Amino acid sequence: MAYLTDIEIAQACTMQPIAQVAQTAGIDEEALEPYGKYKAKVDLNLLKQTNRAPGKLVLVTAITPTPAGEGKTTTTIGLADGLKRIGENVVVALREPSLGPVFGIKGGAAGGGYAQVVPMEDINLHFTGDFHAIGAANNLLAAMLDNHIHQGNALGIDPRRITWKRCVDMNDRQLRNVVDGLGGRVNGVPREDGFDITVASEIMAVLCLAGSLTDLKERLARIVVGYTFDNQPVTCGQLHAQGAMTALLKDALKPNLVQTLEGTPAFVHGGPFANIAHGCNSVIATKMAMQLGDYAVTEAGFGADLGAEKFLDIKCRMAGLTPSAVVVVATVRALKMHGGLAKTQLAEENTEALRAGLPNLLRHVSNIKNVYGLPCVVAVNRFPTDTDREIECIMQECRTLGVNVVLSTVWAEGGKGGEALAREVVRLCREETPHFTFSYESDQTIEQKINAVAQKVYGGKGAVITPAARKQMEQLEAMGFGGYPVCIAKTQYSFSDDPTKLGAPEDFEITVRGMKVSAGAGFIVVLTGDIMTMPGLPKAPAAERIDVDANGVISGLF
Numbered sequence: 001m002a003y004l005t006d007i008e009i010a011q012a013c014t015m016q017p018i019a020q021v022a023q024t025a026g027i028d029e030e031a032l033e034p035y036g037k038y039k040a041k042v043d044l045n046l047l048k049q050t051n052r053a054p055g056k057l058v059l060v061t062a063i064t065p066t067p068a069g070e071g072k073t074t075t076t077i078g079l080a081d082g083l084k085r086i087g088e089n090v091v092v093a094l095r096e097p098s099l100g101p102v103f104g105i106k107g108g109a110a111g112g113g114y115a116q117v118v119p120m121e122d123i124n125l126h127f128t129g130d131f132h133a134i135g136a137a138n139n140l141l142a143a144m145l146d147n148h149i150h151q152g153n154a155l156g157i158d159p160r161r162i163t164w165k166r167c168v169d170m171n172d173r174q175l176r177n178v179v180d181g182l183g184g185r186v187n188g189v190p191r192e193d194g195f196d197i198t199v200a201s202e203i204m205a206v207l208c209l210a211g212s213l214t215d216l217k218e219r220l221a222r223i224v225v226g227y228t229f230d231n232q233p234v235t236c237g238q239l240h241a242q243g244a245m246t247a248l249l250k251d252a253l254k255p256n257l258v259q260t261l262e263g264t265p266a267f268v269h270g271g272p273f274a275n276i277a278h279g280c281n282s283v284i285a286t287k288m289a290m291q292l293g294d295y296a297v298t299e300a301g302f303g304a305d306l307g308a309e310k311f312l313d314i315k316c317r318m319a320g321l322t323p324s325a326v327v328v329v330a331t332v333r334a335l336k337m338h339g340g341l342a343k344t345q346l347a348e349e350n351t352e353a354l355r356a357g358l359p360n361l362l363r364h365v366s367n368i369k370n371v372y373g374l375p376c377v378v379a380v381n382r383f384p385t386d387t388d389r390e391i392e393c394i395m396q397e398c399r400t401l402g403v404n405v406v407l408s409t410v411w412a413e414g415g416k417g418g419e420a421l422a423r424e425v426v427r428l429c430r431e432e433t434p435h436f437t438f439s440y441e442s443d444q445t446i447e448q449k450i451n452a453v454a455q456k457v458y459g460g461k462g463a464v465i466t467p468a469a470r471k472q473m474e475q476l477e478a479m480g481f482g483g484y485p486v487c488i489a490k491t492q493y494s495f496s497d498d499p500t501k502l503g504a505p506e507d508f509e510i511t512v513r514g515m516k517v518s519a520g521a522g523f524i525v526v527l528t529g530d531i532m533t534m535p536g537l538p539k540a541p542a543a544e545r546i547d548v549d550a551n552g553v554i555s556g557l558f
Helices: 006-012 018-025 044-048 072-085 099-103 120-124 130-150 202-209 213-222 242-249 283-292 304-319 332-338 351-371 388-400 410-431 446-457 467-478
Strands: 032-034 040-042 056-062 090-094 115-118 157-162 166-168 178-180 191-193 195-197 224-228 233-235 256-260 265-268 295-299 325-330 376-381 405-408 462-465 486-489 509-518 523-528
Touching (some): 018 032, 018 265, 056 072, 056 304, 056 410, 072 295, 072 376, 115 120, 130 202, 130 224, 202 213, 202 304, 213 242, 283 295, 325 351, 332 351, 376 410, 446 486, 462 467, 467 509
Parallel strands (some): 056 325, 090 265, 090 295, 462 509
Antiparallel strands (some): 040 256, 509 523
């Protein structure tokens, strides 16, 4: 059977004018700043203009991802459309896609099938320019830092201890390590440098965690860019860069309003990765969705050990948010991979591999319920290749083990396929009370926080901290950063820091090889495994298949 591609489905949709979508969400025209016919930014003052109680916050997360795909964004959008179909007032809040994955392995990242946000091409390509503004602000700070050194270095910055990198929103391994400032005295101070992808920039994290323009500027001023010859941190504020950076980010801080294929209002704003950053859309977009809807449906990146952990331990802690329910997305295909099958074997029916992969799902569910104290439902996201026998197997196994589970068919049916999930989410929000707790407390040491996540969330024995990382940790605590949450950067493909350990590995330790402070964002970045902040393109990048015809119609985004 031939299926339409995601972009073909999106292009066949008749979109509502954005003013009409805004009216559905209760947004006054005065608060709307249109970017063309079908997307707009929303004035931040809207957050101050209501007395209504905030809506219920629903988090969508997933099992440990595999190359087979899980469909977390698709489920998030389909759930929102399902809630709308059963008569609920709902707004969805999502991350913006990065051009890196769009042109790399993943292709488009605006949902899939009949559960998408549109205009799909705009969202995936440039959108309203937020990422470009973040990159410009990041690189302005880099330029001002190097210029300060060139112009006499009054702060005594050690060029060997600069921690701030330039960035570009593209997968480009060639830029990971560079030497710049060459060409003689008038061309700067030679030093080793490098690039991060924009979504790994601390500016992205700052923008997504800021609560207002004033908060944004104050956070930018706190960013640590390097250290002096006598080992003192140097901040953006000392370089007097925060004002100009805030000017670049003024419009980017405003959330972007679009719509789903079924006309449900959707904020798409901010986009930090969850394996190298905190993996959630902006606090402002989430709070605005809660202000406007009785239900706000949002997602966190990758598996629950990454995105959900950081959503709960970092974002909710900082923003004072408490989710009412959590959806854990699972697929037959991914569970079969966790059960030992290769990607080439997934089309074959195999209930034994399915059962063998279930421990991965169970650990994620246990974490949400027992570590964080939140009501939870598993959404089995059905793929066209799944057999009835496999679907029945996973549903029955979950019920036997006492796991709350619902079948979702939103990829094929849109909101209609999400109605059962929507009803269960409403029941959880109305009938069950969250007993929300964090996996660690703020007054614990950095090492205690890392071990808490490694043991409680990952299911391991704890963390091994290398001598170099321990020295960094001790310095950060001496500088007063010990009270910050930890943002652990690790592989998305395993509970451990080894991507080959699928399923629910036990008796392992994670190795911490480095730490740095993101003082503007307000967390400690903990580096494990081989995580890199600048990805590379694959052998056959998605960019090779993206094209545009003489009429401007884009193809190849999927």
